[in-house]
Each structure stands twice: as C-alpha cells, then as structure tokens.
Amino acid sequence: MPTRRLILILSVALICAVLASVFVVRYVRTQEEEARRTRLEAQPVVVATSDIPIGTRLDARLIAVREWPKAGVPQGAVSGAEAAVGRLVKGEIARDEPILESRLFPKDLMGAPGIMSVMVPPGKRAMAVGVNEVIGVSGFILPKDRVDVIATRSDQSSKSSETILQNIEVLAVGKRLEQEGKQNVEVPTVTMAVTPEQAERLALALQRGKIHIALRSVMDRQEEVHVAAVTHGSVVRGKAGGRPTKAGGRPTIAETKVEKGLVIEVIRGDKRTTETFAIEKP
DSSP states (O other): OHHHHHHHHHHHHHHHHHHHHHHHHHHHHHHHHHHHHHHHSEEEEEEESSOBOTTOBOOTTTEEEEEEEGGGOOTTBOOOGGGTTTOBBSSOBOTTOBOBGGGBOOGGGTTOSOHHHHHSOTTOEEEEEEOOTTTTGGGTOOTTOEEEEEEEEEOSSOEEEEEEEEEEEEEEEEEEEEEETTEEEEEEEEEEEEOHHHHHHHHHHHHHEEEEEEEOOGGGTTOOOOOOOEEHHHHHHSBTTBOOBOTTSOBOHHHHHHHHOEEEEEEETTEEEEEEEOOOOO
C-alpha cells in the first residue's frame, strides 16, 4: 500500500514537471517570436552623426539613416536622407538624435542665398553692430539671448545715455575685420532682430555716438520698463533736479569742482603757482 501511494506521488510530480517545462518553453518561444516581430517592424530614421548648431546646411557627413523601432519613432521624424540633405537647421540637434521636420527650415528655402536670411523672423530685420569685449558682456552674449540697447552721446556741451531698445533677440555673435590705420583688426559683432523702425533708431544712435548692450535675465525677458534718459549733469548731482550736499549743507567735492573749477598747484623748482581749469556745467 505505501509503495502504490509513493508511485502515485512520483507520477503526479513528474507530470507537473513535464507540464511546467512545456509552459516555460512555450513562453520563451512566444517572447522570442514577439521580439523578432518587433525587430522586423522597424522604420528608417535620419539621425545626426555629430552635434549640429543652428544655421548649418545638412550634408551626407552630418547625417545617417538607422533602423528605429516603429513604436518609438518620434512624430515628424525624417525617414530618408534625400529629405534632409541640403536643408538648413533652425534648432540645435544633438549627436544621435533623430532629425525632426520641426528642427529644419522648409524645403523651399533650400536654395536660400544665405543662412542669416532664413533665421530672421518675419517682419524683422537683421542688423549687426560692432562691440568690444566689455560692451559685449565679455563674450557671454549668445544667440537666442535677449538684450537691451543703450545709446550714449557725447559732444562739447553735454553727455547723455538712453535705453533706445528693449527685449531684442540676438540672432548671431561673430567677428568682422575693420581697418585701423594700416592694420586689420577683428571686431566682435552682435547681430540682432529688429523691426524697421528699431533699425532706424539703432542706425541713428550709431551715427551720433556709441551703443552698449545689456544682457537681460531669462526671468524677465518679456518685461519692458520705462527708463529716463541720463545726462552727465544728473550723474554729477546724483539725480536730475537736485544737488547732493553734506549733512551741514556744504556742497560736495563734485559740486565744488563744477562751480569753482579745478585748482591745481604747480611746483617749478623753488616756485609755486596755482592754475585754475574751468569745468563747464552740463
């Protein structure tokens, strides 16, 4: 009796083991079949072979066609090399990233004479101005940044500065050659997108004096503030319409120089003389 019971238990265990093996084999085969079917359902996608900056014209060296799982293909991905070669890039593309139609300019602009002309927003004009490293915020101004433009004017009678443009988009930053004497000097340039009216104001400011560029924070790119023009007199007096004085009501050093002139003591050998240089009031 115990022997028959033992045989029955062993038989049931054997049958269970066989069934488990069969189920495992079937599951593995099903997964392999699904993986094979997924690999077969791939779609060609054009990807970048290196980092591609804005304004680059695509060629065969910058792109490659790779098989991409159909379920994971990004919307708008370019599927053929012929649809990408010759197109201009309007958004930075990272290495191995699929190239999307939204990152490229339309096909009808493939024959555009220049890259900058297709980067200028509709209704705007691209205007380049020469700056020095200090005025250009020491090279930290980059494309897509927003800046304010400050114009300064200086003549024999007065000096003034005024913010003439605000929240202006920077299209490009580069360098150009200018002749100083007999030498060619590289001058940093900032190209900005401005309206025709703003372009006229900027051109007039360049003719009348110098311009300075102030980089805006990313937190207030859309904010425009009213800034009154500043003159040399208002800087000397501290603010327009009043003169700063000390606690006792005596004029400050700056005010004394303006009213009485600058007095300098000159020593020539054993002789001492004083000379007064008049300082014009603004």
